[in-house]
Amino acid sequence: MPVCEICRKKVKEVFKCKECGTRFCKKCGDPARLLCKDCIEYEENAMGQYRPEQEIEIDTD
Numbered sequence: 001m002p003v004c005e006i007c008r009k010k011v012k013e014v015f016k017c018k019e020c021g022t023r024f025c026k027k028c029g030d031p032a033r034l035l036c037k038d039c040i041e042y043e044e045n046a047m048g049q050y051r052p053e054q055e056i057e058i059d060t061d
């Protein structure tokens with residue numbers, strides 16, 4: 001039986017996250033998008049906190 005790498009439970013089926021390669025059960029991610037919940041959170045945070053002006057900040061001497 002496969003083990004979910006996120007909740008560490010034995011589950012019927014695991015899916016491999018396309019971002020980080022973690023094998024997750026359907027409770028720990030989105031099988032349709034092949035993203036574990038960590039990567040889903042990361043993507044949502046990255047989008048929510050996106051500030052274009054910070055992108056311009058380049059450290060030059």
Ligand SMILES: [Zn+2]
Pocket residue numbers: 004005006007008009024025026027028
């Ligand atoms: Zn899980």
Ligand SMILES: [Zn+2]
Pocket residue numbers: 017018019020021022035036037038039040
């Ligand atoms: Zn992931």
